[in-house]
Amino acid sequence: MSRRGLLLAVIAGLVALFAVPLLTDNDYVLALGISFAAMSVLAGGLNLVWGYTGLLSFAQVGFFGIGAYAAVLLVVDLGWSLWAAVAAGAALSVAVALLVGYSSLRLSRHAFAIVSLSFALLCAIVARDWPDLTRGSMGIPGLPPPTLTLPGLRWRIVDPADFYYLLMGFAVIAHGLIYVVVTSRLGRAMRAIKLNEPLAQSQGVNPLSYRLLALSLSAALSGVVGGLFVFYLTIIDPSIFDFYYTETMLISVVIGGPGSFWGVLASSAVMAALPDLLRFTTDLRMVLYGVALIAAMLVFPGGIGGWLYRRRLARWRRPQSQLQPQPPQPKAAP
C-alpha cells in the first residue's frame, strides 16, 4: 500500500473506532472495544520485545499488573490523582523491567526467557502474600470511578463509553509510539539484532541497549494500560497477573507474525472478537477456538507477517530472468 493509502486507511479506522460509542450504547460492544484496546497494547509491547529484538518475554503481564497495583494503591490509599498514579505505575514498571532485563541479558536471551517467566510468577506470589500492601488474595474490590483532570476539564470516568474513549485513546497513542520506533532506524537495528545477533554486534550494534530500550518502552505502555484498565475492572487482586493475559498476548503475536506491526494489530482485533463470536455454542466454544488457532497456524505459519514476507520472497524469486543483471548489449552497427 502506498504511504498515502496507508494514511487514509488509518484515518478512516480511527474515525470508525471513535464513532462507535456515538452509534451504540450497547455495553457488550463497548466491552469488546475496551478489551481490544487494552490487549492490543499488551500484544504490541510483546511484539516490540519479541518480534523486533528477539526476546521471548513472559514478563509483560508483570509490567501490566505492577502498573495496575501501583495506580490503585496510589489512588485509593494515598489519594493521588489518576494521572500521577498511572505515571508512577508506569515508571515503576520500567524500573522493574530494567532490573529484570539487565540482570538476565548479561547471560543470554534464553536466560531472559526463564527469568521473565519466574518474574511473572513471582509478581502473583508477592501480590497474594503481602497483604499489608496489596490486601492479599481478597484484593481491593469496588474501585471508585477515577477522575481525569486536565486544565479546564474534569472528566469522571464512569460509563463504559468513558472507559472506551480513555483506553482507545491511549491505545492509539501507544501504537503510534510503537510504530514510530519500529519504522525508525532504531527499529531496523532491533530487527537486525533479532535476525543475526553476532552480525549486528560486528557492525557496532549493542544488543543489550536496544533490548533494554524495547523492554522499557513495552513496560511503560503495559504499565499504563494496567493502571487504566484496572479501574474498568473495578477490582484488583492477584489474578491481574494471570497467565490468561500472557496467553492472549502470545497468541496475538504468533498469529499476527512476530515483527509485523500491522499483522499483530489485526490479530489483536480478531483475538478480542473471536472468543465472543464463538459464544453461540457454549459447549463447543473452546474446541472451536482451538481449531481456529490450529487452522491459523497451518494456513499462516509465521503469522500474517510471515505470509506477507513469503509473498514478497516469491515475488523476487519468480521473474528471476528479468532481474538477472543484463549482459551489456552489443552496440548496434552504425
Place this chain on the structure above:
Amino acid sequence: MTALLQVRNLTKRYFGLTAVDDVSFDVEAGAIVGLIGPNGSGKSTSIDCLSGFQPADGGRWSLAGVDLTALAPHRIARAGLTRSFQTVRAYDELTLLENLQVAAQENDEIGWLPSLLHGAKVRAAEAAAEARARDLLATVGLADYADAPAAILSYGQRKLLAIAASIMSRPRLVVLDEPVAGVNPTMVRRIEAVIRKLNEEGATLVIVEHNVDFIMSLCRRVIVLDQGAKIADGPPSLIRSDPRVLAAYLGKAGAEEAAHG
C-alpha cells in the same frame, strides 16, 4: 610511524589446548595481509579474539593507537575494526540496502531521540548511507537486488554482500574470514576483483583463507599459523619456499620431497 594494527602476544587456551600461542604481528595501513594455516592452526580463533567474540587469555592489541584489548564486539567495531564471518551471515528478512544501512548506523553519532524524531540530520545521514550502500552494491554487482530481501541471494552473492557490509562503515581495518570458501571459481575471481578494488580505494584488509592460491595472488604479505603459533611472515615468494610452512602443510616427508623434487 607505528602500524595500524598492532597485535602483541595474543594467547587463547581451551582447557589444556593452546589454540593461539603468543602470536604477535603488525598490519600497516593500506595493506592486504593474508592469514593462512592448516585446519586447527588458530586462524579463526585469532580473529574471534581480535574482534571481541572470544575472550583472549593473554596479549594486547590496538588499532591506530587505541587499545582494543577485552572490549565488547560492538565497541571494537565502532573503533574501526570490522569482520566478516566464515559461516556467511546476513539479515535475511531485510533488504540488501537495509543490510548495509544497519552496518553504518552506529557510526554516525546520532542518539536515539533524534533517530525517532527523524529530523534533517538523520535524513541527511540516512541519505548518505543509502548512497554509499548503492555504490557498494554496484561494486559487488548486486545493485539490481538493492530492494530485495537478502534471503533470495545465492551463497556466493551472500559472501559478496557480507564483504560490502564489512566495509560499509569505512572501518580502518577489515578482517574477512574465508571470503571464498565454498565458492565456485567464477565467483572467486569476482570476489578477488572486489577485494582489490576496495583496497585500491584505501581499505586495509586481513584475509583469512584456506585457499592458498587465492591468498598468494592477492596479498603482498602472508602470515602463516601452525598449531596456534606464528611460523612465518613475509611476501608470498618467501612463504612458498619456507621449509616450516611446507612442513606444516605437507608434513616433514612431503616438505623434503618438495624441496628436493
